[in-house]
Amino acid sequence: MKINTKFPMAVHILALLAMKDEMGEDCGCMQEEEREGGRGDCGCHSSGNEGCSCTSEMLAKSIGTNPVVVRRLISSLKEAGLVNCRPGVAGASLGRDASQITLLDVYRAVRGQEDGMVLDVHTKACPRCPVGKNITAALEEPFARAQEAMEEKLREYTLSDIAFSIEEKRKK
Amino acid sequence: MKINTKFPMAVHILALLAMKDEMGEDCGCMQEEEREGGRGDCGCHSSGNEGCSCTSEMLAKSIGTNPVVVRRLISSLKEAGLVNCRPGVAGASLGRDASQITLLDVYRAVRGQEDGMVLDVHTKACPRCPVGKNITAALEEPFARAQEAMEEKLREYTLSDIAFSIEEKRKK
DNA sequence: TAAACCTGTAACTATAATTGTTACAGGAGG
DNA sequence: CCTCCTGTAACAATTATAGTTACAGGTTTA
Numbered sequence: 001m002k003i004n005t006k007f008p009m010a011v012h013i014l015a016l017l018a019m020k021d022e023m024g025e026d027c028g029c030m031q032e033e034e035r036e037g038g039r040g041d042c043g044c045h046s047s048g049n050e051g052c053s054c055t056s057e058m059l060a061k062s063i064g065t066n067p068v069v070v071r072r073l074i075s076s077l078k079e080a081g082l083v084n085c086r087p088g089v090a091g092a093s094l095g096r097d098a099s100q101i102t103l104l105d106v107y108r109a110v111r112g113q114e115d116g117m118v119l120d121v122h123t124k125a126c127p128r129c130p131v132g133k134n135i136t137a138a139l140e141e142p143f144a145r146a147q148e149a150m151e152e153k154l155r156e157y158t159l160s161d162i163a164f165s166i167e168e169k170r171k172k
Numbered sequence: 173m174k175i176n177t178k179f180p181m182a183v184h185i186l187a188l189l190a191m192k193d194e195m196g197e198d199c200g201c202m203q204e205e206e207r208e209g210g211r212g213d214c215g216c217h218s219s220g221n222e223g224c225s226c227t228s229e230m231l232a233k234s235i236g237t238n239p240v241v242v243r244r245l246i247s248s249l250k251e252a253g254l255v256n257c258r259p260g261v262a263g264a265s266l267g268r269d270a271s272q273i274t275l276l277d278v279y280r281a282v283r284g285q286e287d288g289m290v291l292d293v294h295t296k297a298c299p300r301c302p303v304g305k306n307i308t309a310a311l312e313e314p315f316a317r318a319q320e321a322m323e324e325k326l327r328e329y330t331l332s333d334i335a336f337s338i339e340e341k342r343k344k
Numbered sequence: 345t346a347a348a349c350c351t352g353t354a355a356c357t358a359t360a361a362t363t364g365t366t367a368c369a370g371g372a373g374g
Numbered sequence: 375c376c377t378c379c380t381g382t383a384a385c386a387a388t389t390a391t392a393g394t395t396a397c398a399g400g401t402t403t404a
Contacts, residue, residue: 004291004292004391005292005293005294005391005392006391006392007291007292008291008292008293008294008307008308008311009294011307011311012294012297012303012304012307015303015307015310016303019302019303055349055350055351056350056351057350061298061301062297062298062301062303062304063294063296063297063298063304064294064295064296064297064298064304065294065296065392065393066392066393066394067351068352068353068393068394068395069392069393069394071351071352071353072352072353074351074352075351075352075353085351086350086351086400086401087350087351087352087399087400087401088349088350088351088352088399088400088401088402089350089351089400089401089402090349090350090351090401090402091350103314118290118291118322119176119179119180119290119322120176120177120179120180121177121180122177122180122181122184122235122236122237123236124235124236124237125184125234125235125236126233126234126235126236129233129234130191130338130342131184131187131188131191131234131338132184132234132235132236133342134337134338134341134342135180135183135184135187135334135338136180137337137341138187138334138337138338138341139180139183139334141337142275142325142326142328142329142333142334145325145328146322146325146326147322148325149321149322149324149325150290150291150318150319150321150322152321153314153317153318153320153321154314154318156314156317157314161314162307162310162311162314165306165309165310165313166302166303166306166307166310169306169309169310170302170305170306176362177362177363178362178363227378227379227380228379228380229379237363237364238363238364238365239380240364240365240366240381240382241363241364241365243380243381243382244381244382246380246381247380247381247382257380258371258372258379258380259370259371259372259379259380259381260370260371260372260373260378260379260380260381261371261372261373261379261380262372262378262379262380263379
């Protein structure tokens with residue numbers, strides 16, 4: 001693992017929620033299961049006809065991680081208004097329509113609350129050397145602009161796009 | 173420290189080399205020293221009038237790291253044609269004019285040779301779930317586009333710009 | 345209201361990536 | 375030939391990230 005698998009995991013969660021919405025009670029795992037003629041092993045497949053309730057455990061199995069990791073992510077997503085959930089009651093749902101949630105929203109929701117730049121500076125430069133003293137400040141603007149450019153691109157993709165893309169690939 | 177302090181460190185090295193070029197034998201540390209009326213403690217100040225020879229040890233002191241780290245970075249930079257250096261002979265110099273070296277060149281020279289994307293995917297998604305099976309592929313394009321956008325922005329800045337920026341801040 | 349199940353969160357552990365360090369072979373130059 | 379430097383391998387330390395355990399409290403159902 002490298003940096004920030006939180007971001008793709010969060011998108012994964014939201015995609016599951018989005019596809020559950022589109023498909024009613026069934027998150028899509030059931031169809032898959034019927035087509036392949038066997039039980040999946042990811043556990044996000046429910047055992048009856050009641051469909052996917054999207055508990056943290058089921059989501060975790062689909063993602064391949066721990067339920068607590070999922071809850072932590074959902075906690076961040078909730079804070080950003082991207083999901084609805086309540087203590088004690090199973091499942092989560094999208095906070096607004098999938099077409100109104102961009103990848104940038106997700107990125108910002110789950111990145112570390114501090115700076116959260118993809119490009120980092122080094123912090124131990126010699127404070128008495130003309131270069132060491134000023135290099136950090138000199139890199140500030142380029143790095144901020146690069147960050148902006150990346151974020152603007154993320155803004156161009158919505159959760160609908162991702163869900164659609166998953167559907168397309170699934171059909172193949 | 174977070175991810176990739178190699179990149180800012182590499183820029184730091186190149187900035188030192190660039191400013192050494194502009195100032196002849198003296199990398200600029202001497203002026204700083206005279207102005208402040210005392211010896212700096214970063215060691216990139218030479219002790220006589222012979223100026224900065226930009227050995228890995230001096231560069232390391234300015235950056236605040238180990239000489240071996242500097243040599244490793246220089247090794248990558250050399251491979252990319254951004255610096256010249258020879259075994260056994262002290263110092264390094266720019267491989268081409270500072271105006272012809274972009275931050276993207278530096279970024280590419282020092283990032284891990286593998287994928288090297290700033291946005292990462294999670295790899296343990298359930299292979300039997302329709303979402304888990306396709307989410308990675310669905311994220312590929314958005315993440316690649318975001319990467320491109322960031323890289324294009326880095327391409328807009330040259331080492332000259334950075335050196336100029338450092339000079340400006342230094343005068344204040 | 346008791347039982348079962350879920351969320352939310354803290355605290356801790358494990359793991360993996362990055363950085364730092366030691367050591368040494370070999371080139372360059374006085 | 376002595377000193378200093380680069381280049382690199384091998385290893386240690388550090389740090390960030392993810393995973394885990396544990397538990398308090400909410401909700402639903404019977």
